[in-house]
Amino acid sequence: MTISTKRILITGGAGFLGSHLCEYLLNQGHEVLCVDNFYTSTRRNILHLLKQPNFELMRHDVTFPLYVEVDQIYNMACPASPIHYQRDPVQTTKTSVHGAINMLGLAKRTGARILQASTSEVYGDPQVHPQTEDYWGNVNPIGVRSCYDEGKRCAETLFFDYHRQHGTGIKVARIFNTYGPRMLPEDGRVVSSFIVQALQGNDITIYGDGSQSRSFCYVDDMVKGIIGLMNSKEELTGPVNLGNPGEFTIKRLAEIVVKMTGSDSNIVYKPLPQDDPRQRKPDISQAKAELNWDPGVTLDEGLKPTIAYFQERLCQTEPGALSNP
Numbered sequence: 507m508t509i510s511t512k513r514i515l516i517t518g519g520a521g522f523l524g525s526h527l528c529e530y531l532l533n534q535g536h537e538v539l540c541v542d543n544f545y546t547s548t549r550r551n552i553l554h555l556l557k558q559p560n561f562e563l564m565r566h567d568v569t570f571p572l573y574v575e576v577d578q579i580y581n582m583a584c585p586a587s588p589i590h591y592q593r594d595p596v597q598t599t600k601t602s603v604h605g606a607i608n609m610l611g612l613a614k615r616t617g618a619r620i621l622q623a624s625t626s627e628v629y630g631d632p633q634v635h636p637q638t639e640d641y642w643g644n645v646n647p648i649g650v651r652s653c654y655d656e657g658k659r660c661a662e663t664l665f666f667d668y669h670r671q672h673g674t675g676i677k678v679a680r681i682f683n684t685y686g687p688r689m690l691p692e693d694g695r696v697v698s699s700f701i702v703q704a705l706q707g708n709d710i711t712i713y714g715d716g717s718q719s720r721s722f723c724y725v726d727d728m729v730k731g732i733i734g735l736m737n738s739k740e741e742l743t744g745p746v747n748l749g750n751p752g753e754f755t756i757k758r759l760a761e762i763v764v765k766m767t768g769s770d771s772n773i774v775y776k777p778l779p780q781d782d783p784r785q786r787k788p789d790i791s792q793a794k795a796e797l798n799w800d801p802g803v804t805l806d807e808g809l810k811p812t813i814a815y816f817q818e819r820l821c822q823t824e825p826g827a828l829s830n831p
């Protein structure tokens with residue numbers, strides 16, 4: 507199949523998901539402009555791409571306007587781990603809302619198609635299980651997670667208003683928990699935290715009693731889903747759930763990680779953070795039917811390269827991402 511070369515902007519392109527997207531799209535022959543302010547990432551994730559002639563890196567904060575000429579925009583910029591997005595909650599909301607306005611303005615001016623990295627967090631602590639796209643969610647508007655949840659909900663609103671008001675070509679992906687190489691060891695997300703704790707022989711910290719559930723998608727599957735959605739028929743605006751429906755309790759995840767790393771770490775229990783969702787599992791019927799997308803990588807299969815990545819990573823040192831301006 508011949509793929510026509512596009513100029514593609516990826517905001518948050520140096521982050522975990524963004525860097526995999528950059529790599530995948532470069533391999534397809536596209537020109538990639540990676541825009542990032544390195545708030546929750548380092549250049550390390552995209553160092554291997556810097557020498558590629560089709561790759562360009564720009565340090566920029568999406569809360570400020572951006573003037574470039576592109577054909578497609580993947581709007582991935584936003585801290586995604588709870589400890590990162592709660593560190594400066596006002597900036598998190600600004601990144602979601604002002605970032606969406608700026609990138610939608612860019613899409614409107616250039617006629618580019620734009621995809622929003624939305625999230626399962628728009629469902630809050632869901633009372634419908636598994637979550638379907640027509641569920642409006644159960645979100646606390648004033649809690650510690652609200653800067654992220656409500657910021658992402660407002661961004662979705664903006665996407666649909668630009669679509670209705672200006673005819674902007676939009677795609678909204680509701681991404682469920684995704685893991686894999688290039689997550690930050692210290693980002694506090696459950697998969698990276700458990701692996702790093704297990705590899706270092708530290709206690710594995712389960713918040714609450716560990717009976718809360720999440721569904722974990724391997725990064726390669728997610729990137730294919732996101733790109734599939736971007737290039738789907740124009741009428742498919744979404745929102746479309748993207749995630750692996752395999753559901754695990756957090757306790758079970760801890761046991762799997764201990765077993766797979768051969769660690770002698772103990773499992774310890776800590777208080778559950780405020781508004782931590784009890785359960786989460788995507789209904790992906792729409793993505794299966796419309797995108798012919800089915801995430802095939804099981805948790806065991808995806809944890810292997812992820813553990814190997816952290817094993818190698820922990821032997822190296824570099825400054826933490828949040829110390830980067």
Ligand code: NAD
Nearest residue numbers: 518521522523543544545546547567568583584586683684
């Ligand atoms: P990440 O923190 O690794 O990546 C986010 C990137 O955005 C980082 O490189 C960060 O420096 C950059 N960024 C943050 N604020 C910015 C700003 N104001 N201007 C420019 N760049 C900025 O997180 P990730 O897991 O790769 O997530 C990427 C996107 O996908 C986020 O929008 C996130 O909300 C969404 N998402 C991710 C998951 C997941 O499980 N990984 C789940 C749901 C949604």
Ligand code: UDP
Nearest residue numbers: 588694695696697699711712713718756782
């Ligand atoms: N969690 C945990 N120990 C940790 C980190 C997270 O038990 O060291 C729990 C957390 O309370 C939540 C789940 O794992 O119930 C997923 O947390 P994560 O921060 O990865 O993502 P999110 O809550 O946004 O899905």
